[in-house]
Amino acid sequence: MEYTNKNDTVYNEGSLQKEFDISPILERRSCTSPKNLIRIDTKNKNITQEDYEILTIINNDDITYQVFIEQYTYTNKSITTRSFTNDDSTLLSNQSMKYYLYQNCTEYSMQNPENAWDFIYVNVILMENNDKNHTFPFQFTYTCNENYNFITFDWSLIILISISMMLMALLTRFSRILSFSLKGQNGRFQGFKIDIIITIFYFVMYTIGFFLVFNSNYIEELTIVVKISTYLMGFSCSLFIIDEALNLSPDGSFWKRKVFYKIRLCEIFSFMLASAFMTLYLFTQAWYLSDLISIFIMSTIAKLFKFKNLKSAFLFLIICIMLDGTAASVIYFATKQSYNSLTLKILNCPIELQLPLLELQYDRSCAWISLFSIAIPGLYMGFTYRFDKNKRTFSYTIFTGLGLIIGYIIWITTTIVQTYSIPSSIFIYPSILIGTIIVALKRNELQSIWDTEFFDEFLEKQYRLSNIQGQHDIVNHLNLMEGLDQCPDEQPTQSRIFK
Template identity: 30%
Template sequence: MFNIILFQIITTNFAFPDVSLQFGTIIPKQKDPEENLPQTVYKDNQLSQYFDYDQFPLLSCCPTNLTKYKIDTLSIHGHASQKFTLPLTIINNENKTIFLRQLTITDYLDYQDIPVAPKLSTLPIIEPHQRIVVDFIHNCERKVNNSNYWSIQNVFIRFQDYQGINFQYQFICDSNYHPKRFDWSNIILITFDSVVIIILATFGKIYSFRIAFVTPAKRRQFQEQNIQNVDLTPFQGFYLYWPQALGYMGLLLIALFTSMTYQEKAEKIIKILIYFICALTSFHFFNEIFGKFRNTLTFLAEKIYCLKVRDYLSIFFSTLLIFFYLYYDQPWFVSNLLSICILGSLIKLFKITSLKDALQFFIPIMIVDIFCSIYLSQTVRYEWDSVALRYFNTPLSAQFPYFRYIYKKKCAWVSIFNLLFPGFFLGYVNRFDKHKQTYVYEIIAFFGLLVGLILWVLIQYIFSFPLPTSIFTEVLMILTTTLVAVQRNEFNIFYSGNFYDQILMDPFKNDVALQEPTTLEMFGLGATTQVIKKDTTQQQDLVYRGEQGLVLNSQLFVGLASINRPQQQSILQFKQQNHYHNF
């Protein structure tokens, strides 16, 4: 810190005088200016937004766009430090003489260290409509690190009889230095996200949708034949395998090349689409939460006009969440809540039903991830992750603020798709564990995800290259669970998915009233149609006590036949194809 107090006079202070403050060109001049940001600090009694750090959202992870001045590496010679001059021009627009009383330059962030000192003239007096030039001398070290290669400088300037103002600018001693991008916030973020994703994966059952596919012809048949035992399975998600992977690949490539080509124009359109997705998924997620407690809190299922109480509550909370996100300029914690809503909703709506389908889904995604990484490394190179948050700071990325900021990056972040796709696989191993009455596969897959994310962070710390997380997380999860399945002699059933999935195949587990199946009900909307007549004949007891003990009615054994294991597997495959609805 360098303080210059020229003289002190006790008097009444007025607002800042009518002066103009403007920076000149840094000496020596940089070769490739990064941006043509305004150089005028203060003019017409107004401070430029590009020199006001406080006007940038404090809780947003979007990088701060302060005016910056950069030095080329080739400009630093020798083994010691070197000084660089940045001139500040002060123009007096008043009709009277003004006196510069105080000029203070400090590092805005405590952990930054670039010494700066102003070089003032001997007589800091500015005549009416005259100007002076004050040189800011920056001391840059030859060997730079994260604390002395870049800083946000805070300048306080005050004139006699006037109040002072603060303004800030960025100064980069070495434009080619790549700072270490590791921060403990990375570990906190991936650990928290891994725990969240495994919790969401265990709640795969859908409550908001109740769809039983019954055609009008079948409905008439049920009524004519007075059928009561109808084998119906409610809607429990869309099927995921290679066609859905190709669809995701197409959307990703379109979004990537559109955003890189049109930039700001594409930014607005993409953000509108993402906000629309946030509205739908947050509504669905809250509806699922309230649906979980519909039996204990019965008022949630009551209808008011055309919607249920839980639908109104879901609309309220989802709207409130999006309002806070937009009104307070995208705070990172609200963004994370919206990310959780998106993850929770999509994990419930899309499901993997076998290891075979997981491979068909993951392999194309890993291929396109590798392609995008190579493309980004050749276009935006080192600062690819900073560019993503600057232009597309949306809830599609989970975020956590850095403890120590670096140039152009305030937060650690990871794409929610890097968590969502492993979440699909965690949902599958969770259902497989329920079938096997164990927790082995889920625990192994969870640690595969966590270790994969940690490896990704560490390698990113060593190499400044946009590596995709899928080659770490998805590979480790599939490899470790496959080895466990082989060791437990369960690989065939784990690979094919030919087991009785309680969530996807058991209608009683999904609360379907077979006497009154629902033809269509989404988010409380739709009509419940009684498609099966109740049997008017007298019901016989299937189990009753006779003279010689307990007697079972012969109707219990109607249609019972002995079948071998291959026939059982073929029946399970047939039931799975008929009860699970492909997307």
């Protein structure tokens, strides 16, 4: 069966295409790509005039069928429906017939424009001569108002933001790498420094990816490539983070027993668990499994990449603001669609944190936040937290957190007062930068935090009490926290207890 107005195949060899199945949305089981909610606007000013879609039914069997069509709506308030065909209801073998599915908007849709849309349910019934029926159900979406005002706010967004802020706090505190170390480095490897090279790489990859996906004649093929890449990344990150969690166990524990060469039980169990997560997600497309994989990816980013000074962080965040703002503007002016909705339509995979909407909305099934919109502020707050540890203060972390909350409040407000969504980074990133700069100016440390790559004791210092064994003459008065902001490569300075 083909839905001719959109040139979409509804059923292919008896299998319903997911674009025409809204049951996962209604049951809140999956954040199905809103691509399957087909928008059809009536351009007629007269509300009593009907609109229609053409359904083509092709019989490839060696059987003659009697065809019956049932069409109805979900709420039966905004839209009335009827079916009509110019053909006889008899469908011969290797023949086709066209059905016209008519919709008519009611006065209710004019009086309640926020509800001027509905799900259209269609049942195609093929009856054999022996009265055996074959039913093929599908759904699509119809709106009475071509200028329909999207409802962009849902309380699920507040819940999602609260979860994301808790994740940022965790990413800030648990950013050490425990499961492996790289050769040729002093001490344990604790991540790559985000510098101009990584910033340029991110800029180039974002730009190429955006223009290829949103301005290409091969969008479906490119989308598949992006999704496969995301799945591979999700599996790798799941394996890494589960291994990291198991490495929190003390040395000599069950999980750290070697099985073969350098492979331990924790690596084997991590591989099995990561494989199970990815397999379940690929088969179910469940939003909660997608979120779990997204959390693994975000945690990996937080552990493998670090800001070392404010200058690098400032440049990277400004680049992100420019990229997200440009992408949203291009989408709006080129397609007249919302950045929020279109992104989830094309790239519905674990690159965003998702949560089903509490109230059904036209063209949307879930609230979502890009994992980079959580991971990047998490990286930045991790930087301010470590700088605070170095300076023995909490001012930078507190004011950066307040800036994050203010940025979210402004972003949520914009989603309520206007139709088309704006990327959260445009509000959040400047807000957290301003919070840090205010504290630095107040403490007269702007030059220090801007340029200096301070000794990061939170990540790099090895606390070994064995270094002070035998110093019986001062052990009772020794302050173990003294001198922790020294770099191991520097000459030790005299402790204040001798001054």
